[in-house]
Each structure stands twice: as structure tokens, then as C-alpha cells.
Amino acid sequence: MVNVAILGYGVVGSGVAEVLTKNSDSISRKVDDFITLKYIVDVREFPDSPFSECFVKDFSVVENDPDVNIVVETIGGATIALEFTRRALMAGKSVITSNKELVATYGYDLLQLAKSKGVSYLFEASVGGGIPIIRPISQCLAANQLYEVYGILNGTTNYILTRMIRAGLSFETALKEAQANGYAERDPSADIEGHDACRKICILGAIAFGRHIYPNQVPTEGITKITLADVDYADGAGKKIKLLGRAIRTEDGRICAYVAPHLIGNENPISGVEDVFNAVTVRGDAIGDAMFYGRGAGKLPTASAVVGDVIDAAKHMKAKKYLDWAPGGDDVTVSPDGLVMSWYVRGNAGTDAVRAAFGEVEFLARSGAPAGEVCFITKPMKQETLEEKLKPFHISNIIRVLD
Amino acid sequence: MVNVAILGYGVVGSGVAEVLTKNSDSISRKVDDFITLKYIVDVREFPDSPFSECFVKDFSVVENDPDVNIVVETIGGATIALEFTRRALMAGKSVITSNKELVATYGYDLLQLAKSKGVSYLFEASVGGGIPIIRPISQCLAANQLYEVYGILNGTTNYILTRMIRAGLSFETALKEAQANGYAERDPSADIEGHDACRKICILGAIAFGRHIYPNQVPTEGITKITLADVDYADGAGKKIKLLGRAIRTEDGRICAYVAPHLIGNENPISGVEDVFNAVTVRGDAIGDAMFYGRGAGKLPTASAVVGDVIDAAKHMKAKKYLDWAPGGDDVTVSPDGLVMSWYVRGNAGTDAVRAAFGEVEFLARSGAPAGEVCFITKPMKQETLEEKLKPFHISNIIRVLD
Structure with missing residues (x-):
């Protein structure tokens, strides 16, 4: 008994x-x-x-x-x-x-x-x-050196983004609908500011890489800055905007963990994860990419x-051996500033000036764009380099692009 | 040691x-x-x-x-x-x-x-x-009454179907390409006739429902009858053709397992599983649907x-307790003939005759269809009913539709 x-x-x-x-x-x-x-x-x-x-x-x-x-x-x-x-x-x-x-x-x-x-x-x-995630990572993928774990970890924000993409609702309207449907709290900040996803990527990172990661070590950005203009531009480029938590093992063995919106190409199956569903992708040296998908919340x-x-x-009334990790510490994490990635940029500038600053970029289009608006995806670079190059321009939004 | x-x-x-x-x-x-x-x-x-x-x-x-x-x-x-x-x-x-x-x-x-x-x-x-599948089903989903497990279980056939859908290759050309790329054996019959998927759904069904299922108890159909015409019609209806292995628990506790091509709506994430990737979806009373995705083969x-x-x-050098199932037997499985589902039908007939026989159906279209060709998706019915209704018509292909 x-x-x-x-x-x-x-x-x-x-x-x-x-x-x-x-x-x-x-x-x-x-x-x-x-x-x-x-x-x-x-x-x-x-x-x-x-x-x-x-x-x-x-x-x-x-x-x-x-x-x-x-x-x-x-x-x-x-x-x-x-x-x-x-x-x-x-x-x-x-x-x-x-x-x-x-x-x-x-x-x-x-x-x-x-x-x-x-x-x-x-x-x-x-x-x-x-969704079975923690046991598969810690047991089934134990033969792998894991490089990265990332995912759509918050159903509320994914519901809001899905409604913006599919129904053309503004962020504010989609949030109200999510609240009316019981998918968002009356105070939605833990979800829309990314704190819920932050806690989850801390746990996933610890399981994948074996060190405790504290939420205050994880730069966290929510979805409140995402507009319909961004959603439209992304759609025109065959991409979707999703809030991701990511934990990446760097070459020196430290962990780069953060939460932020990303543009994701339609060829990545995680881009098709809609509504309140969650999905987690794990990258390892033997398995390649594996994804786990299902209902991320609910009774x-x-x-x-x-x-x-x-x-x-x-x-197993005696302790299981499979869950264990080493203590956290200041040496565990590194800032995402060092990551080299492509960036989505929306702002006001001439295309020639953009080309002069960035060299070759992918310009995006949307119907009904106001005169003078420009939108493009850069070649991979660090955030610092991006910000230096963007100094002369008036920028409305920048969003990371998942490679 | x-x-x-x-x-x-x-x-x-x-x-x-x-x-x-x-x-x-x-x-x-x-x-x-x-x-x-x-x-x-x-x-x-x-x-x-x-x-x-x-x-x-x-x-x-x-x-x-x-x-x-x-x-x-x-x-x-x-x-x-x-x-x-x-x-x-x-x-x-x-x-x-x-x-x-x-x-x-x-x-x-x-x-x-x-x-x-x-x-x-x-x-x-x-x-x-x-892809972690067996341990997640047997351990992580152990709290669930499982209703069904189904999946894209064979990478070779999924590669062939993807090339037919994406590049418009015929089945024969796509098969040759798969062989040239090392994705298909010189004798491809175990893959394209569905036998490989059959063995895998036997194992998944045993894990999910606790009885051994023998391959000869599983009606198995491959992809050799799928033509570009079928792929085009499916595409026009927002669906993709995939070879699925399915094991469904019936109300009397028996297992209906079979392998066959299915039309799958684009809103089901398994429809986006391409190339040599595999995916398995599990349906349970508490979890709802969960999907596991990744590389289904390779060194x-x-x-x-x-x-x-x-x-x-x-x-755990002593035996693990989690893998175990009861013996097989003639009473374990039932034929898929009893399943009620929608059907894709391609043949030669007038639309009025189709309506007279089937009532309301969804007619599909493709560019370049020869005169007299008709293609439609029926309301849900058993295969026996379908075949009875189809007797007066000249039929080129019928394919199951995943609900």
C-alpha cells in the first residue's frame, strides 16, 4: 500500500x-x-x-x-x-x-x-x-552531449501570438481574448513578460547541462513589444514569431540561457506549434534534433x-538516481550578448543607407506599410555589433532570428 | 566496472x-x-x-x-x-x-x-x-488510459512521399532518388510495402495497451499505389498523404492495429513531418495528444x-520493472474494417452520381485532371459501407482520412 x-x-x-x-x-x-x-x-x-x-x-x-x-x-x-x-x-x-x-x-x-x-x-x-520532457532528456538522451535545449514554454503567450498571426488581432485584443478564455491571468505579467518561461528554461538547462541556473541569471524579454506589423513582415518571409526559452552550452562549458521572441522559419516544426500548445527541442551530438510536443498546461x-x-x-521507493545536478554559481552562465545570430530589424531608413551599414540583407515587405518604413533580416552578428550599426537609424523593433 | x-x-x-x-x-x-x-x-x-x-x-x-x-x-x-x-x-x-x-x-x-x-x-x-518513445509512453504517460498511438514510423517512405509532394516526382522517381541517397535499400519492399512500419506499430501497441501484437495480426498496406494525382488532390484540400501505423484501443478492450496511407490535415502537426524524420502521437485521457519527433533512423x-x-x-543492474506486457493471442486484435472514418476516393464518375450515392461529400480539385475524373472525401463510414456504395463506379484509388 x-x-x-x-x-x-x-x-x-x-x-x-x-x-x-x-x-x-x-x-x-x-x-x-x-x-x-x-x-x-x-x-x-x-x-x-x-x-x-x-x-x-x-x-x-x-x-x-x-x-x-x-x-x-x-x-x-x-x-x-x-x-x-x-x-x-x-x-x-x-x-x-x-x-x-x-x-x-x-x-x-x-x-x-x-x-x-x-x-x-x-x-x-x-x-x-x-509533455514528457524531463525524463526523456535525463534518461533517454543520456548518451548525448547536449548542445542546446529550447522551446515554446508558455501557452498563454503562444496563444496570443497565434491569434495575432492567424486572426490579425492586436496584442492587446489577443490578450483580452486569452483572459476571457481563461488562458491568461487577470495579472498576466508572469506570462507576457516571460517570467514563467524563464523558470522553465532554468529547469531544462539544469537537466540538460548539469548545473543549477537561477532565474535572475537569465535575461528575460516578453512579447509586449510585438506588433501586427512584425507578425506581417515575418509571415512574408515564411517565418513565425514565437517566444522561446533557450539554453545553449558554450565552448567553455558555460551556459547561455535567455528568454526572448524569435523569428522561426516555417521549415522548423516548432514554428507550427499553435494556440496553448508547448514544444521543446533538444539538440545533441548523436540524436540531432528531437522535439516533444503537447499540452503545456491545464488541469x-x-x-x-x-x-x-x-x-x-x-x-522505486528508494531514491531514483536520475535527477541530480551540481550547484549554481556566478561562473555557470554567460550573457547572450556573445551569441552570433541574425536579427530582424524594423525602423525608418532608406534601403541604401541600410545596405551601406549592413552590406547584404534580406528586405521584408508587408502590404500597407507606411512610407519610409524599412524591415530587414541581417547576416549573423553579435548584438553589440548590431546596435553599433543601428545607431544612425530610427528603430521601432528588433527581434532575434533562430538559425 | x-x-x-x-x-x-x-x-x-x-x-x-x-x-x-x-x-x-x-x-x-x-x-x-x-x-x-x-x-x-x-x-x-x-x-x-x-x-x-x-x-x-x-x-x-x-x-x-x-x-x-x-x-x-x-x-x-x-x-x-x-x-x-x-x-x-x-x-x-x-x-x-x-x-x-x-x-x-x-x-x-x-x-x-x-x-x-x-x-x-x-x-x-x-x-x-x-526519438525517445518507448520510455515516455511506458513511464511518463503511465497515469493515462491510452486510446491510441499512431505515427510516421518509416523514414524511407516519408522521404519518398515528401519528394512527391514537394518536388512533384513520381513514386518511381522518388524511390530511385531515395535509393541513390542511401535512404532506401536495393530491395525496398520492407519499407514501401509497410512491413517495417508494421513491426514498429506492433511494439508501440504492446507498450501502450499491454498485450503482444504479432505482425501477422496487422493488416498492412504500403505506399506503392499513391500517385502524383493523389498528392495534388490532397494538397488542394489542405492535407498531406503520409504512411501511418496506428493502434487503437476499442471499447471492448481489444486493439485495432494496421498500417496504411492516410490524408492528414495541415492543422495536425504530424502532417509537417518531412523527409526521413519520424513522429509518434499518443492519445490519452489526461494528456490529450502528445507528439514525439526526430530522426527515425541513421547510425x-x-x-x-x-x-x-x-x-x-x-x-539498474537488477531488472527494471517498467517494460512488461501480457501474451498475444487471437483475442487481442480486431480488424480495422469496423473503424468509422472518412475516405478519399479518386475515380471516374459524375458528381451527381457521387452525390446520389454518398449524400454530401467534399469534392477536391487539381489542375490538369483528365475529363471524367472525380475526387472527393466522404463523410465517416465503415470500409464495408464505402465499398458497397462504390460498386457502380470505376475507382482508381481510395485512401483513409485521419480524423
């Missing part, structure tokens, strides 16, 4: 309770043992819940019950969630979470604590919702990943 | 040797032990190989060496490979393979043998080359998957 406690009965927590009970037969068969939902910890009252018998308000009930083997933390944030995770691990219970903020900030410490207690700390659901997809981890922890 | 023996020094076997030695530092770090390539068994001579000291001609050297923990079988086929796999497992060694024919035909027996000996039999590389991608399994086996 494996007993599970869920901390926090919100969207994900209630989904976990639902999946655990709905598919309990097949799950118990896979584990070769019975998995039972014993407690749900929440300060609120849920008298009509089908799990009403499980509710307790006090975490110490879970902490002090030696029969609880696995704790699912779906509280979110990095305060109470951190405290309860620490106490659960200290009490010798494996902890499963979907909490990207906690993993991105305290992942190293919590993994060490879990290791010292001989239990698991698993967080497949923290990146890409239900049941996220619960699918959480319960997958519960099953794994239940099958 | 973990000692590995490779059986067969062909494309995949030599790739495994290369990846194991090239990335040995990072691999040993992940395993927390040294992985050493001790033997390569091949009857041929390779005096110039960098691994020349490892070669032996007699498998019994491997079999009788108690220091060999892991045997990598990359011989192919189901005769010698079967014998050596059995003998290696009997000798208490874990076996890793990329051999889809062997797994599709003898997977159940070999898994049982491995279990009885307390060792692993792993075959991530047998489907989708380097290093396949070696990536094999060595990933070697690492896994080395980390």
Missing part, C-alpha cells in the same frame, strides 16, 4: 486527485501495489468534493503520519510550498511537484535534501505540463505528468 | 561503439561507474577499426565471460539474433537491441526470459530511431537510443 497526500486543492491538485482515482486500477497494476489517496491538505472547505473524507487543514498530520509515502505539492509559489516540501522530505517522504518557481529557485537544495534522505524529488510537470495534462511521477516514485 | 559487448559491427553497432567511447566521460559520470566496451562480435575482419582489439568471432566468448554485464544486439533479423539474445539472457546478461523484427515477433518471450533471470531487455531504439541517432538503454541498464 502506497499512501499519497496532496498539498493544495486547486486546479492541478484536484486534477491529480481525479486522475489517481479514475485510473486507479491500471495505475495499481503498473505499480504492482495499491496507491491510495489518503490526505488532501487545504485550508479551504470543500464539502461537496468526492474526496471530502481526505481533507485536513494541518500539514503536520501528513508530516507525522508514517504511512504517507508520497507527497504531491501543488500549492505553487516559493514560501509555504518550500516549507512543506522541506518538511516532507525531512520526514522521509518522496515529493512530487508541478511548481516551476520552487524548482527553478530551490531545485538544487531540494534534490540534495531528497538524496540525503534516500527519497525522490520529481517535477516532470514543472515544464511543458503533461488534466499537468495531472498526467504529476501522477506519472507518483507511479515512478511508488515503483 | 560495467562491461559491454556489441553483437554485429554494422551501421548501428559501429555507431554504438563510437558513441560509447566518444562520450565515455559523461556517460560514466551519469552511471557513477566505468562503462567499458569489451567485445565486438562479428564474423568479418575489421583490421583498421579503432576498436580492433575488441573483436572476437565467437559469441560463446561473450556468453562465458562473467564480467560482461550488458550485450548490445545489432545483428538484425530473427534467427542468429534470436539465438544470441536468448543465450545472453540465459547467461544473466541484460540485452539492449534496435532489432524491431525480433521484438515484434519474440518480444513477449524475451521479456519473460529476462524477467526470470532478473535482467533487462530494452529496445528504445527499435521504434523511432533516436548516430539509433546509437543514441541504444546507449541510453545501456546507461539505464548499467544504473
Whole structure:
């Protein structure tokens, strides 16, 4: 008998309770043992819940019950969630979470604590919702030297960009629609400013390259500057604008991680990832490119990943060896300023002046462009070089181009 | 110290040797032990190989060496490979393979043998080359009731279809080009007749639904009947023709597995999978759709998957619990005749006669169609109903439409 406690009965927590009970037969068969939902910890009252018998308000009930083997933390944030995770691990219970903020900030410490207690700390659901990503990178691609991991990591921004591209909505209108559909929070800043994607690329980078990356080490830019003009120009060039989190291993073994919008050519399958879907591409020396695609958020997809981890922890009640990375530090990351890439530039200038400054460029066109507007894609160069060359011009927007 | 023996020094076997030695530092770090390539068994001579000291001609050297923990079988086929796999497992060694024919035909027996000996039999590389598929389905999606798994499982046919679609080549010309580029064998029948995809969907179906499926239980149709006319009509309807292997769980718990070309709408991301790439989509009750994409064949991608399994086996020298399924049997599968789906039909008939027989249909157009040719997509129906309705007409081709 494996007993599970869920901390926090919100969207994900209630989904976990639902999946655990709905598919309990097949799950118990896979584990070769019975998995039972014993407690749900929440300060609120849920008298009509089908799990009403499980509710307790006090975490110490879970902490002090030696029969609880696995704790699912779906509280979110990095305060109470951190405290309860620490106490659960200290009490010798494996902890499963979907909490990207906690993993991105305290992942190293919590993994060490879990290791010292001989239990698991698993967080497949923290990146890409239900899409299997963390286990495939850490296990299936373990034979590879990985060069890069990048992806569309935030469904809200991808929905907004898709609506701008497909329906010609402005950023503001698309955001309002996303809020009306429940895809964006009332305060959407964590999504549209890129912070959510930032936490996720920290986790992916740590898994891929073996060092903890802190969110404050990752330059982060959202999608608020993207206009319909940019979307149209990109479309004319056979490209789409997507918000990417990227983590790249540099030659000296450091990690260049950042979040920013990119133009992506239609021949790259990630350009076709639409609406609230997420996708992650991994580049390795043996595999080449592999991509993982699916629903990056939502109650049941996220619960699918959480319960997958519960099953794994239940099958291996002693600690799994596969998740581990080295501590972070100032020497871990480097700035993306050193990256050489092509740039999309929109501004006001004559084409001759652009050619004089940049040499050969790819000029882009859109219908209805105002007189004097120019738009082009440069040859690959560093951001510093770009900015130097752009000094004489009046620039409206610059966007990175994925090679 | 973990000692590995490779059986067969062909494309995949030599790739495994290369990846194991090239990335040995990072691999040993992940395993927390040294992985050493001790033997390569091949009857041929390779005096110039960098691994020349490892070669032996007699498998019994491997079999009788108690220091060999892991045997990598990359011989192919189901005769010698079967014998050596059995003998290696009997000798208490874990076996890793990329051999889809062997797994599709003898997977159940070999898994049982491995279990009885307390060792692993792993075959991530047998489907989708380097793409992580088998472990994600069996582990990460374990919380789901899976409804269906389908995919583009053969790179050769996908290359041929891509060249027909993109470059307007005929099937015969595209096949010759694939052969010239080394993507197709001189005898291409295993690929173009669908047998390779058939073996792979047997394995995927067994992993997803827990019963062994034999290749002779899977109706299999290749791509030899696909013409440029079909490709053009599909394009006009916003669809692409792809060869799919599908395994669907029916309501009574049986499995409907088959291989056939399908029209796929451009909104389905699998329609954008081109050239020699493969992709597998899994449908579950919690996850919804998840897709895995990457290089489905080739020396290093396949070696990536094999060595990933070697690492896994080395980390868990006792048997892993995650791969297991029940025996096959006549009661496991049902015919695809019972599936209700839309159909693409090309033939000679008047549109009024088509409407009279089928009611509302979607008529397709292409430039340069000969007089009297008609092409349409039906409403969903069983194949039997379709064939009954088509009796009065002269039909050139019918193709399934993926819903």
C-alpha cells in the first residue's frame, strides 16, 4: 500500500486527485501495489468534493503520519510550498511537484535534501505540463552531449501570438481574448513578460547541462513589444514569431540561457506549434534534433505528468538516481550578448543607407506599410555589433532570428 | 566496472561503439561507474577499426565471460539474433537491441526470459530511431488510459512521399532518388510495402495497451499505389498523404492495429513531418495528444537510443520493472474494417452520381485532371459501407482520412 497526500486543492491538485482515482486500477497494476489517496491538505472547505473524507487543514498530520509515502505539492509559489516540501522530505517522504518557481529557485537544495534522505524529488510537470520532457532528456538522451535545449514554454503567450498571426488581432485584443478564455491571468505579467518561461528554461538547462541556473541569471524579454506589423513582415518571409526559452552550452562549458521572441522559419516544426500548445527541442551530438510536443498546461495534462511521477516514485521507493545536478554559481552562465545570430530589424531608413551599414540583407515587405518604413533580416552578428550599426537609424523593433 | 559487448559491427553497432567511447566521460559520470566496451562480435575482419582489439568471432566468448554485464544486439533479423539474445539472457546478461523484427515477433518471450533471470531487455531504439518513445509512453504517460498511438514510423517512405509532394516526382522517381541517397535499400519492399512500419506499430501497441501484437495480426498496406494525382488532390484540400501505423484501443478492450496511407490535415502537426524524420502521437485521457519527433533512423541517432538503454541498464543492474506486457493471442486484435472514418476516393464518375450515392461529400480539385475524373472525401463510414456504395463506379484509388 502506497499512501499519497496532496498539498493544495486547486486546479492541478484536484486534477491529480481525479486522475489517481479514475485510473486507479491500471495505475495499481503498473505499480504492482495499491496507491491510495489518503490526505488532501487545504485550508479551504470543500464539502461537496468526492474526496471530502481526505481533507485536513494541518500539514503536520501528513508530516507525522508514517504511512504517507508520497507527497504531491501543488500549492505553487516559493514560501509555504518550500516549507512543506522541506518538511516532507525531512520526514522521509518522496515529493512530487508541478511548481516551476520552487524548482527553478530551490531545485538544487531540494534534490540534495531528497538524496540525503534516500527519497525522490520529481517535477516532470514543472515544464511543458503533461509533455514528457524531463525524463526523456535525463534518461533517454543520456548518451548525448547536449548542445542546446529550447522551446515554446508558455501557452498563454503562444496563444496570443497565434491569434495575432492567424486572426490579425492586436496584442492587446489577443490578450483580452486569452483572459476571457481563461488562458491568461487577470495579472498576466508572469506570462507576457516571460517570467514563467524563464523558470522553465532554468529547469531544462539544469537537466540538460548539469548545473543549477537561477532565474535572475537569465535575461528575460516578453512579447509586449510585438506588433501586427512584425507578425506581417515575418509571415512574408515564411517565418513565425514565437517566444522561446533557450539554453545553449558554450565552448567553455558555460551556459547561455535567455528568454526572448524569435523569428522561426516555417521549415522548423516548432514554428507550427499553435494556440496553448508547448514544444521543446533538444539538440545533441548523436540524436540531432528531437522535439516533444503537447499540452503545456491545464488541469488534466499537468495531472498526467504529476501522477506519472507518483507511479515512478511508488515503483522505486528508494531514491531514483536520475535527477541530480551540481550547484549554481556566478561562473555557470554567460550573457547572450556573445551569441552570433541574425536579427530582424524594423525602423525608418532608406534601403541604401541600410545596405551601406549592413552590406547584404534580406528586405521584408508587408502590404500597407507606411512610407519610409524599412524591415530587414541581417547576416549573423553579435548584438553589440548590431546596435553599433543601428545607431544612425530610427528603430521601432528588433527581434532575434533562430538559425 | 560495467562491461559491454556489441553483437554485429554494422551501421548501428559501429555507431554504438563510437558513441560509447566518444562520450565515455559523461556517460560514466551519469552511471557513477566505468562503462567499458569489451567485445565486438562479428564474423568479418575489421583490421583498421579503432576498436580492433575488441573483436572476437565467437559469441560463446561473450556468453562465458562473467564480467560482461550488458550485450548490445545489432545483428538484425530473427534467427542468429534470436539465438544470441536468448543465450545472453540465459547467461544473466541484460540485452539492449534496435532489432524491431525480433521484438515484434519474440518480444513477449524475451521479456519473460529476462524477467526470470532478473535482467533487462530494452529496445528504445527499435521504434523511432533516436526519438525517445518507448520510455515516455511506458513511464511518463503511465497515469493515462491510452486510446491510441499512431505515427510516421518509416523514414524511407516519408522521404519518398515528401519528394512527391514537394518536388512533384513520381513514386518511381522518388524511390530511385531515395535509393541513390542511401535512404532506401536495393530491395525496398520492407519499407514501401509497410512491413517495417508494421513491426514498429506492433511494439508501440504492446507498450501502450499491454498485450503482444504479432505482425501477422496487422493488416498492412504500403505506399506503392499513391500517385502524383493523389498528392495534388490532397494538397488542394489542405492535407498531406503520409504512411501511418496506428493502434487503437476499442471499447471492448481489444486493439485495432494496421498500417496504411492516410490524408492528414495541415492543422495536425504530424502532417509537417518531412523527409526521413519520424513522429509518434499518443492519445490519452489526461494528456490529450502528445507528439514525439526526430530522426527515425541513421547510425548516430539509433546509437543514441541504444546507449541510453545501456546507461539505464548499467544504473539498474537488477531488472527494471517498467517494460512488461501480457501474451498475444487471437483475442487481442480486431480488424480495422469496423473503424468509422472518412475516405478519399479518386475515380471516374459524375458528381451527381457521387452525390446520389454518398449524400454530401467534399469534392477536391487539381489542375490538369483528365475529363471524367472525380475526387472527393466522404463523410465517416465503415470500409464495408464505402465499398458497397462504390460498386457502380470505376475507382482508381481510395485512401483513409485521419480524423
